Amino acid sequence: MEFYETTEGRLGLRDIPPVLADLLRQIPHSGDRDSDEVEERFFPHPSHDPEEEGLRDDWRAHVEPELHDAFQSARSVVEADLRGMKDGDDAFALEFSKGHAEAWLSALNQARLALVTEHRFTEKQLSGARPSQIRNERDLALLQLTLYEYIQHWLVEVLEP
Amino acid sequence: MKVVGDVQEAPAKKARAKLAAELPWSVVVHNDPVNLMSYVTLIFRKVFGFPREKAERHMLEVHQKGRSIVWSGGREQAEFYVQQLHSHLLLATIERGD
Numbered sequence: 001m002e003f004y005e006t007t008e009g010r011l012g013l014r015d016i017p018p019v020l021a022d023l024l025r026q027i028p029h030s031g032d033r034d035s036d037e038v039e040e041r042f043f044p045h046p047s048h049d050p051e052e053e054g055l056r057d058d059w060r061a062h063v064e065p066e067l068h069d070a071f072q073s074a075r076s077v078v079e080a081d082l083r084g085m086k087d088g089d090d091a092f093a094l095e096f097s098k099g100h101a102e103a104w105l106s107a108l109n110q111a112r113l114a115l116v117t118e119h120r121f122t123e124k125q126l127s128g129a130r131p132s133q134i135r136n137e138r139d140l141a142l143l144q145l146t147l148y149e150y151i152q153h154w155l156v157e158v159l160e161p
Numbered sequence: 162m163k164v165v166g167d168v169q170e171a172p173a174k175k176a177r178a179k180l181a182a183e184l185p186w187s188v189v190v191h192n193d194p195v196n197l198m199s200y201v202t203l204i205f206r207k208v209f210g211f212p213r214e215k216a217e218r219h220m221l222e223v224h225q226k227g228r229s230i231v232w233s234g235g236r237e238q239a240e241f242y243v244q245q246l247h248s249h250l251l252l253a254t255i256e257r258g259d
Contacts, residue, residue: 067248105200109195160203
């Protein structure tokens, strides 16, 4: 798989193996989980001070709905881009506007945070060696995390001021 | 965001609220094992306009010490920054400054 940037302001991935194409298609869904723990991570309290209950209520009422819409919007942009993924003989290719890079970063971050929260990966597990075989959903989640992290690193480089 | 209702507040309560708003407030970013170091640096540069060295210094402080005070000042601006950081899925809170 290769990342590239065109002179016309488009970003792309080519020579994507089918298994990685499947994992890419899961980005918008991985970040869209109906779980209290994931919700808690996506919408953290703005203060740890017990005297700031008013701020927390206000945050829940006004800020969280805005954040919810922003996260959903980023996932929708990525979902639409992924629908344009082209199927080659034995590999896939994907190109999208550089203007979508921030939406991709957000959707990838959402997916990674949701996967880590759901599977309760520890910091040690995240920085340790990846499994040599994919035997269950947890192993697959680690593979997803590795791929998404790799793409995020590339997008950060692209967006560096 | 300002947490003030329509109800007439008692003068003492008003004075306390005014004082709290004037106190220095800190924006604190907390460590989490998922956000990439390069991503955190990028977000600090974007949200606060930090030069690369300053953004990296704060990022490393978060990573090594578990938290970093990235900004101090008025309450409303601190809340705005926390909202910006949450929109990038960073763990951030406001705290009363020293």
